[in-house]
Amino acid sequence: MEMTLSDGAPKPFQFEISLSVLNHLGRNLYRNFITVIAEAVSNSWDAEAKNVWIDVDKEGNTFSIKDDGLGMTAEDFQNKFLKIGYSKRKDGKKATEGGRPFIGAKGIGKLALLSCANRVSIYSRTAGTGYVGGVIDNAELDKAIKSDNTADQYPLEQPDFSRIKALQDGHEHGTIIVFDGMKEKLRNSPAHIRKMLAMSFKFSLHDKAFKIFVDGTEVSEADLADLAGATEFLWVVNGYTDSYVATLTKLKSAAVPKTTALGVRGFLATVEKPRHLKITGTEERATVDLVVNGRIREKNILRHIPTQRIVESYLYGQIHFDIMDREGTDPFTSSREGVVEDDLQFQALMDYLKRTLLPQIIDEWDKLRLDRNLEGDDENERKTKKERKARDLYSAAKDEFKLEDAAPNKDKVDGWLDDLQNDAQFNLQAYVDCFLSENLVRNYLVEKAIPLTAPAVKAATEWKQREVDNKAKANISFDIRRADHDLYYIDMDGLAIMAEGFKQGVGPSLWLDATSYKPARNAVGHTGLLSTTAQTHLNLTFQNIKARVRNLLAQP
Template structure:
C-alpha cells in the first residue's frame, strides 16, 4: 500500500510575479485515511462482510464460505473466484481507490467474464475489514500460483507516524491453504462489533443481497449452512403483499399471504431502462416486524446490482401515516448505480446522495405507489381483522349487525384497529373492544364517529381520546339534551295544531332523525331534485302542491339509499291503493333518472307519514306489508304519533336527565 501523490500545475494567470518559473504544487493522500475510510467508517460485521462478498461476486465466484470462530477469535471468508496474482494484489487489492469500472476497459471493467454487472465502484470496500479486526491475512490463488500477506493496524499506524510507505508482511508458503480464489482471515477481532452472533449475521447478510441462490449461480454459506432468501425473515411476516409488475416470488414463500396485488413498476415518463423490481408488504401487527437478531424489519431495503444500496428508504419518505408502521419490503432499482452516471452511494454504501435526480425520482415513484397501497391496505385490513374479531367474539358480530349501514364501515375500521393493537393479554383486547364500542356509540349520537375512529392508532392514544371525549361530553351534554328535547316538543306542538303543510314539511326536512336516528347526516342533491321536479315526483311551489293534493319532502340520500318521504295532513284519511299508486310512480321515475346516471340497482325507500291509519293496518296487515314491498323493499307507513313516541323512547336518557340539568343550569346562571 503506497502514499499517493498528484501533481497539479500552478495557474499561469496568477498575479504573483514570475521571477524564474511557475512553482510546482503537490497533493498527498496519507495512509491515515484508513482511520476515516476503514477503521471508523463501518460499525458492524454485516456491513464489512457485504464488501467481501461483493468482491467475490465481482471475481465470478460461485460460492462464498464464511466461518466464525465460536470464541470470536477470528473470521474467515473464502471464495472460489478467479483469484489474484502478485500484480493484481499490488495493483488492485492494495491500491486504495482502485475503480474497476473506470480503470479497466468497458468490456472487463463493467461486466465480469460471466456477464455479471460489477458491484464494486469506489475501491474502498477492502478497508472496511479494519473496522472489525486489527490483523488481516489475504491469500489468493490464480493460474496455479498462490500468494499472501498479512496487514496489521499497529504496523500501518507506525508507518503513518514515521511517514513511510507500508509494506505488508508476506505469508510463508507453508501457511497458504487457498487452492482457488481468495481467502481472507480476520484476527484480533473487535468483539463489540460482532453483533449478536452467527444467527443474526445470517439474517443481516441475507437482507444485503438479492442475488443469493441457484438462480444467479451464487451461494453464501456461514459455518457450512447456506444462506437463503428465507433467512431475510421479512416475507414470512407479510399478511398483505404488493409485487411490482414482472416480479413473481416463489409460490411456497407466499402461501401464507392473505391478499396480494400487482403494482406498476415504473413511471410512464421514465427512460425505458428504468424500472423497479421487488415487493412491498404489510404485517398484521407492527410488533411482528420486531426481530432481535435480524434487526427491525419495518423498512424498505433498496438494492442496486443485487446488493444493498439504501438500508431503509422509508425513513426518507417522511410519511407518518398509520400503515407505515406495518410496512416492510425489498426493491431493486439498478438505475441508481448506472455505469455512465456519477456514483451517488456514500462511502459506506449504505445511503445515497439525496439530491440526485435518480434518487428523487425513486422517492416520487414510491410515494405514488404507497398511496395506492394504503387505500387497499385499509380495505383488506378492515375485512380480515373484522372477520378474525368476529370469530374471537360473536358479540362483536352481533353489535355490528345492529348498526345502520352508514355507521358500519366506521365501526369495522375501529374493530380492525383495536384487533391489531399490541397487547400482552388477550383479555386486555376484549376490554379495549368494550371501551371502543361504548365510545363509538357516544360518538354516533354526535355524528363524529369518523373523527373518533381516525384518532385511534395505539392503546395509549385510545385511552387519551376516551378521556378527552368524556370531558367534551360533560361540557356539551346540556346543549345536546336541550336541543333534542326542544325538537321533540316543537314537533308535538305542530302535530297537535294540525299545522299547515309548509310548516310540517320544513320541520321534518330539517329533523330527519325523527324518522330514523341514522339519518342525522342525510344529504340532498340539487341536480337530482330538479330532475325529480321535472318528472312530477317533487313539486316546487306550495300552491301547486295544494292543487295536486300532496306535500312532498325534497329528495335526500343516506348511505347509498334514496329516500322519498310523502307527508299527508294529520287529519286526512288515506286509502292503501292510493298510497301504492303514488309510491310506485315515484319509484319508477326515480329509477329512470338513476339509470341515466349508470345506477342500475338503486336502493329506494318511500315513506308515507300520515295521521289517520289506513284500514288495512287493522284488518289485513299482511296485505299492507306486501303492498308496501311492491313499491320498493323497505317502504312503509309511519304515523305522526309513532314518531313522537319513538323519539321520546330514543332520547329517554336525555329526558331522565332534564331535572338534574335544569338544577345545574340554575346554579350556573347564579354564578
C-alpha cells in the same frame, strides 16, 4: 524555493498521500459488522466466485471469509487490491467476463475490512499458482498514521501461511481473508449472520451459481421463513419475481401488480403486525431497501419521504433500480451505505414512490385490512374514525365468542359472527351517539336547575318501580345505577321538552327529532337488527339531534 533535479531541470510536483487518509476513507466509515462481511462478499461476487464460506469462531474472537473466485497474482494484489481507488470499471467496463454486473465502483470498499479487527490477513491464489498476500496490523498502521507516514513507508507483514492450513483443502483458486482480534466481541450467531446476509444479498438467493455459506450452512430463503410466514399482502412492481417472493405462499390476498414506465422493479409487502418486521434473533428490522445490481445501496429509503401513515410500520420490500449504476455518475456515498440525494435518477425514483406507488399502497392496504376485519389506516377517508373504532371493537369482542377449531359448530358460528359484523358496527356507533346526547342533555338540565315536568316525574316513578321489581326477581340487593336522580329514568323526548319547552309544529325542535328517532333508538337499545331504511333514518335524525344538543350546550 524551486525544487530541481540533479541536472538542474525543475522537478515536477506530485501528490503525496498520508496513511491517515485510510481513516477518512475506510476505517472510520464502516461500523456495522454485517456491512464489513457484505463488502468482502461483494468482492467475491466481482471476482467470479461461485461459493463464499464464512466461518466464525466466537470463542477465539476471529472469523474468516473464503471464496473460489479468480484469485490474485502478486501483481494483482499490489496493483489492484492494495491500490486504493483502483476500479474494475475502468474503460467503461460494467460487468465481469462471466456477465455479472460489478458491485464495486470506487475501489475503496476494501478498506471496510480494516474497520472491525485488529489484524486482517489476506491470502490469494490464481489457478496453478501459490498463495500471495499480506497482513495489515491496525496497531502498526496506527503508529504509521501517527507518524504521518506515506503509503510507501508502511510495508505489509508477510502472512503466516500455516494460519490457513485448515482452509486450504480443495482451494485451488480464490481469496481467504482472516480477521483476528475483533474490535467488538463477536456476538452474532451464525443464524443471525445468515439472516442478515439473506436480507442484504438478494442475488445470492436467485443466482444459483453464487452461494454463501455460514459455518457450513447455505444462506437461503429459509433464513427469512419467519418474515415470509408473517407477510400478509404483496405488491409487485413491473412483474418482479425472485425465489424469496416465491416463498410468500401465506398471503391473505392475491398479489397486486403495479406497472410504471420508470425502469424500476421490485416488491413491497406488509406483515400482519409491526413486530413481525423484526428479524428473529437479531436487532434488525426489515425495511424498504434500494437495490442496485444485486446489492443493497441504501436501507430504509422511505426515510427520504416519510408519510407518517400507519402502513409504514407494516411495510418492507426491495426496489431494484439498476439504472442508477451508470457510466459517468457516482450516486453512492463513500461508505456505500447511502445514496447521494440530488442524483437525478434517485429523485425520479423518489418522485414515483411519493406521488404514485405509496399513495396507492396506503389506500389499498387500508381496504385489504378492513376486508379482513383488522385495523387499517385511520387517516383514510374510506371510513370515519368512529366507524373504524366500532369495527375494531366488534372484531375484538367477536374473538371471545369463537369456538375451538375442533368444535363441531365452529364454521357455522364463525359465519354468524361474520354476518353480524355490519349490524354490530352500526349499532355500536348508534348506541354511543344516544348515550352521549341524552347524558349531555341531563347534565345541562342539572346545571341550569331546570325542574322536572309532571309527566317526567310520573314516568320516572314508574321506571323506578319496574327496576325495584326486577331486582327482587333477581335477588339483587345492591344499587344498579350510580345516580338515583329521576333524570336518569327519562328518555330523550322527555328530556327535550324540559330543555327546550314544548314546540310541537313550531320550527326546529329537539323534541320532534327525539320523537322521530325513538323507535329506531329503542331497537338499537334492545340489540335489534335495523333495516337499511331504519339505519338511514336514524343517521339523518341523529345529525339534527347532535346539532341541536351542541347549540343547547353552547348557550351561556
